[in-house]
Amino acid sequence: MKGIIGKKIGMTSIFGADGKQTACTIIEAGPCTVTQVKTQDTDGYTALQLAFGDKKEKHSTKAELNHFAKAQTAAKKFVKEFRNYSIEKALGETITVDIFAEGESVEVVGTTKGKGFQGVVKRHGFSGVGEASHGQHDRQRAPGSIGGSSYPSRVFKGMRMAGRMGGDRVMMKGLKVVKIFPEKNYILISGSVPGHNGSIVLIQK
Structure with missing residues (x-):
């Protein structure tokens, strides 16, 4: 398994080489910092803990600051654990949108809009x-x-x-990576993904 944390920016549409129009969701994926590496020996299972989005130190607890300091990174807003990560990464390393390729099939997890x-x-x-x-x-x-x-x-x-x-955790399967912009950390996913603009989503495969 491989994955990354991202923020939903909005929707657009692009035209392919065959002239067909494809509706896409723009997601700002990463860069994510590896803040913990779990192994079978120490934790009983293998996983990578990724952190995304900067956070002010005054809004963080000392426990959080000490945890992020081990990875030599600043305080982060969102932390997510991905089990059985297929890419070997060390503590403090960065994961970017380059882990995915155009045309690849992915799953996107998010929280749907609350409708009251x-x-x-x-x-x-x-x-x-x-x-x-x-x-x-x-x-x-x-x-x-x-x-x-x-x-x-x-x-x-x-x-x-x-x-x-609304307000439910939903996984959308069978979505395709249409285009990647590494310099902006943008990834274009075919179709719609759950959540409002600005919400946090998980892209995984």
Whole structure:
């Protein structure tokens, strides 16, 4: 496995050699610093801990500052562990977007946009109870029946109802690396990735 931490910049589209237009997401991936190397002998499994994004020292605890000092780097905002990293890196080394190649298939993990408390029409795609005729009042977006009366005398677990929507951790698979700009640490991923502009995402393979 290999991966990198990035920040979603926005979306654009590019034209390929065949003239086809491809919608892409721009991600500022890295540079990430290796802040810890875990091995089978010391931790029971192998992993690389990567850190991304600078952070002011006054907003960091002493434990964090001492941890980052071992890697001879400044305080960082985001830390993520990647298990069974396929590229050998030492403590304090930097990982850039060069670990990926154009045309490569990757997975992107992010947190979806939070949409707050939503009804069943928006959250689950319900069509509402029916028309506004025949004495019905404000039923266009209602959920309808949610359970029986005498039996089972309760609402089954998992019933699709109104509630909080969004804010979920989602992995998008089968996305392709369309283009890489190493000088800007930009990587263009085909399609959309979860999260708002400025949110943190993980690109891995």
